[in-house]
Amino acid sequence: MARKLPSSPQEIIELLRRRIWWMIIPFCVVAALSVAIGLKLPKQYQSETVILVDPQKISTEYVKTAVTSDVTERLQTIKEEVMSRTRLERIADDLGLYKESRQSGGLNAVVRSMQKDITVDVIRGSNAQNPVDGFKISYTAATPQIAQMVTKKIADLFIQENLRVRDRDAQGTSLFINDQLAKVREQLQAKEEQIKAFKAAHMGALPEQEGSNLSLISQYQAAEQANSEAIDRANQERTYLRSMLNMNGASNTNTPVTIASPMEMQLQAKRDQLSAAQQKYTDSHPDVIRLKSEVASLEKQVAHQGTKGPSLSGAGTPSITQQLQSQLVANDQEIKARIAKQRELEAQLNRLQGRVENLPAVQGSFQDLNRDYSAMQKNYESLLEKQQISGMAAELEKHNDSESFRILDPANLPAQPSSPNLLLIDAGGVLAGIVFGLLFAIAIDMRDPTIHTAEEFTNYLDVPMIIALPSITDEMHASLGHRP
Template identity: 25%
Template sequence: MKSEYEMSLNDYIAIIKDRALLLGLSIVVILAVTVVVAVTVPPIYQSTGTILVESQQISPELVSAGNNTFADERIEVIRQRVMTRENLLRIIDKYDLFADKGRRFSESDKIDLMRNSIVVATLSTYVKGRGEATVAFNVSFEHKRPEVAKEVANELVTLFLNENLKQRTERANETTVFLTQEANKLGAELASLENQLADFKQTHANALPEHQALRMSMLSRSELEFREVDRDYKTAQEELRYLELELSAANSGLTTKAESVRGTPADLPQDLPSLKAEYARLLTKYKDAHPDVIAVKRKIEALEATGGRTLGASTVSLDVARVRTRIGAAQERIASLAEQKRELVKKMEGYEAEILQAPQVERGLVTLMRDHDNARKKYEEIRAKEMGAKITESLEQENKAERFVLLEPPLMPEKPVKPNRKKIVALGLVLAPAGAGALVMLLEMLKSRVRGVGALESVLGKRVLVAIPYISTQAELAQRKKWRKLMVVAALVLVAIMLVILHMFYMPLDLLLFKALARFQ
């Protein structure tokens, strides 16, 4: 009965012995190929310039900068502006880059190669209060010729520095222009509101809320004045009625009787001194407006007009003329008082209308004042921002704000950064036995053999009774001896190759020997 045979360690050793030549050649070939690749790949040199992100020179507590963006963001924006198609083509033409590519590469291919050759790496550190912050960044360029790498790296560093200054200055200038335009707009709006407010106050000057107390006081004063004028008006009307009675009495010659009717004593003295004495006596008892006082005063005036002569029939005409004159004066006074009353009524009505209109005027005034205050606050805010933008612009122009400073210019590279020949050779040392073993296993899978008694029993399904060992002939022994010599030579060649690799890519053999001896001393 057949059973699946599992290969033993002896079988693997037998395979290695049978395929020793193939294994050796495969290892040597793979290793030789890796060495050739490591040696023949052209070196790539890298020149690097370091740019420091320097903080604002003037204390932010005194002057605040306007361009407060993160350094990473700003560096990325500048990188995109520097690595435009126009700039890269100009650098390619200036330094004749990728000339060895000939016409096989288009402009787009060269630009892609150029961008892949440029490396921008930020350098960050921990800043107390800010966390992780970018303090510098490297700008590098890779090329097969070290002098070209240095020149192009210098060009790129210069572009970064100039673009940063240009960008910050343009941004500060644009901010200042924008804020100035907005301030002018708000200023015009504020002036318009001030004109509207002035016109409103001028139109409603008599109904402004701040004059409300004054108008109430003037209304009270007008009412008091109206009452006084009304009282005088009524007194004047009473006097007119009295004068009319007196005129009637004078016309009929019954002055004394008329006076008696009004309550005046009929036995008044007729001479001037006696009348004056009576007038003085009456003043001690009554006021000037009392009828008796008025009557005595009029007789005194009449006697003084006639030269102090005793009244008689000749005085009738004089009394009539005098009374008529006084009636005319009284009528004029009544008309004047009536006109004053009308004016006072009109004035009081005007005050009342203004007092009633005050709430509506106040509502409109409050709206205008609110709009004016809001516009003024916005205007003052934008003016303050404009002043800050102008200061920021001055800082940028004088290079006193946050800036990029060339910390270390690109130098001539002394060693290539690519390829890493040590890694290539080390990779070859790993791939050589792995590749040779894989090749042998592949051949064994394609052309399998029966090796040993166990394999034969597995194939036949029967037990082997006798096994006759293989007897080598003289020719086979000579062939084996020859192969052994070849294997020794191959091993020596391999060792020589390893020594050459160590000498070229790692360390000179004499230094390596000295170091090794130093460890054992």
């Protein structure tokens, strides 16, 4: 006969009543085993320390920090550095940790075990400006003293690594800006030399010299006009002298006549030039000043010649023909000199006009050079400002006035083990004992072919039940024995 599992509360209660000891014994065994196992498990102690993230002491409006990375990212970087193989090996060697792991798996097993026992929890901030208020470091060890020492060492490593990372970033930023500044300075100097060479190659044709070129063109044009008029007067004088020479060519008379000397004629020509120049320019003009000086010099020479020169009358006085020929020679020399000067003035005018005509092309090239130079200069000035800022940021890091890590709660010496959790183990043992005892009682009852109740009789046997007697207990026996 295959027994069925109890399905109603009454059947379950009857099963528990029949098999109560089959439940109590497994329960006690399992509960006792759980307590014994909890007592035998190795105790672990956990020490904790809280590190606060102190913000920068000086307002960022005055001094900007050179470390731009977020504190969360920097904390992750520092954690990876502190939890590295080299750092953890040094701590394990100093304190003689994980001797069993060292013997079985070497240093790699030691590092893995130590990384598993270290916990770093970030304490989130309450606002966006301070996303992290701090972090908590905990370490689990077999003794309270080891847990405290290791936690303290790890906290010190976090603080030192934060200072090193910030100082490295600040120094790296400063070095990078200084290197870029040196490069831009070299480029700026090269561009300045290029501009100097360009100015030297186009001297007189630069954009800022346009006004002076136009002024010089006007002056040379006026000088050319005055010199042309002087040439015309000299040509007229030459024509007059030749006509006089032709008229007196056959005459040998020595009659005194008043004929202007070559110097006097030159003086008259200079006076004419001065008069023409004074009509166009003011007295402060260079040409007017120069002509006045030449006229004064010639007047002194003519006056000196008049007092000490030979008389035009009497014996030894040159003839009229000789005087005319002398004046004609002087006239020819003057004409040649003025023609040469006219060519020189025309060459100068052509050169100045060429500069003015070439000015747009020169101006375009010069503007390109100036544009590049201005851009480099702005970049240089910007780098100078950044250099100053990075220098102040480096000083900020040097004096520890920037964002820093500060121990809020030092590593504690744990008084109670953090594991194993005996209460949890005992509660689990009790629950397991109840479950195991119930299952064991049900298993024993399922193997018993005895029919205990009328309900079981009707459920298991397909025959009608004639009579059912109640169970006779000790109390019933006692009551039956006392009947009269």
